[in-house]
Amino acid sequence: MGIALAEVFAPGEYLRDELEERGWTQEEFAEIIGKSFKQVNELLSGRATLTAPMAQAIAAALDTSPEVWLGIENAYRLAQAEPVSDDIARRAKLRGEYPVRDLQKRGWIPKTKDVEELERAVLAFYQIRSIDEQTPFACAAKRSEYATPLTRIQEAVLLRVRELAQHVQVAAYTERKLRDCLESFRLLMHEPEEIRHVPKLLADAGVRFVICEPFTGSKLDGICTWLDDKSPVIGMTLRLDRIDNFWFVLRHECEHILRADGRDTGFVIDDEVGAILGADLPEAEQAANAAAEEFLVPRKRLEDFINRVGPLFSKTRVVGLALTLGVHPGVVVGQLQRKLQRWDLFRPLLVKVRHILTPVALTDGYGHVIV
Known part of the structure; x- marks a missing residue:
């Protein structure tokens, strides 16, 4: 048996009872509170809405509080309103x-x-059945906090990368092919324009490569996932449009593939991976970072350069080291900045590469619309 809700009355009904108890007429009450007879009459008849000034006047005359009368008015108006969808x-x-x-x-x-x-x-x-359900994939590693779930923004980018990757045609993947591909990458690192060859080299090695412009707040740089046990995918956002960040993230994700990270446990997601180099990272992330650092500028060469030249670094010396390594000076600058935590060093050498890569890779965003 349901419980009937108490009937809600307009404040004028309660005011009429108060006036009758005191033996006041409407004219008298209007004179007491300094309002017109019309204002009092319309309130008593329910034709007028109780205002804050009127509630204050009534409260003063009846020795109550304005909040009581406004509360009655609000309750009455809510009761009269149509139910909200x-x-x-x-x-x-x-x-x-x-x-x-x-x-x-x-x-x-x-x-x-x-x-x-x-x-x-x-x-x-x-790919869920209710809006409270978590998207059904596990994460081997992600972002700077590895215990928390993915955000819905991050999930969106990851799902789109996975969807795009299914449309990329590649050769059969083998670890040997990918390691050979890495050796080919070394021949491309001296000039930004050479980056255009990366998607084709990866495809020949059996790795699907896609670019997805991130949403604001996603903070994703690189993504490694597998469509199945033999189909690795690298997704990049290129949100940090710099030559050093591109090569670092790419090599980082390649290491995840070589280690088969994420193949059995879902995605491996790297948030601001170029700057996350702390020793408290999971072992998989430490390994991927170490491989990327060594690939760009071997640690011993970088340390020798810092000990020999620092703190009197100069553009000429940076360019000289880059020439001996066969890489673009921006690659050296990126590693030097991370090592020294000096993000102001030689920033003009960190050239942009997004405009080179997006025309030759399957790209969603940055002016590219995929239906």
Whole structure:
């Protein structure tokens, strides 16, 4: 048996009872509170809404508080209002927990105001059955906090990388092919334009390579995942458009593949990987960082350079070291900055590469629209 809710009355009903108890007429009460007869009459008849000044006047005359009368007014108006649709809460939850605006802007889900259609699109994109469910993949490592779940923004980028990778044609993957590919990379590191060969070399080694422009706040640089046991994928966001960051992240992700990181446990995700070099990282991340550092500028060569030249570093000396290593000076600068924690050093040498790479790699974003 249901419980009946108490009937809610307008404040004028309660005021009429108060006036009758005191034996006051409407005219008298209007004179007492300094209001017109019309104002009092309209309030008593329920035709007028109780205002804050009127609540204060009534409270002063009846020795109560304005809050009591305003509370009665609010309760009455809420009781008279039409029930609010559950769609409002559903829309708020969807947009509060998921990057709906960005997903629609990028064309990953349709633009619609219908909450049912919007929810179905979000669930389908995230491959889940309810908006409270976590996207079904595990993470071997991620970001700078490895115990927390992925954010919905990060999940979106990862899922898109995985979707794009399925459309990239590659040869059969073997570890030997990828190691040979790394040796080919060394011949490309002296000039930014040579980066255009990277997607083809990776494809020949059996590695799918895609670029996905990140959403604001995702803070993702590199992604390693596997479509199956024999199909590795490298996704890059290129959000830090610098030659040193590109080569560091690329080599870092290649190391994850060589180690088979993430093959059995899902994604390996690197957040600001170029700057995360602390010893408290998981072993897989430490190994990938160490391999990337050694690949760009061998540690012994970098330390010898710092001990011999520092602190009197100069552009000429940096360029000289780069020539002996066969890499672009920006590659040396990036490693020097990280080693010394001097992010101001020779910044003009950190040339941009995104405009070179996006035209030759499957790219979502940065002006490239994939339907």
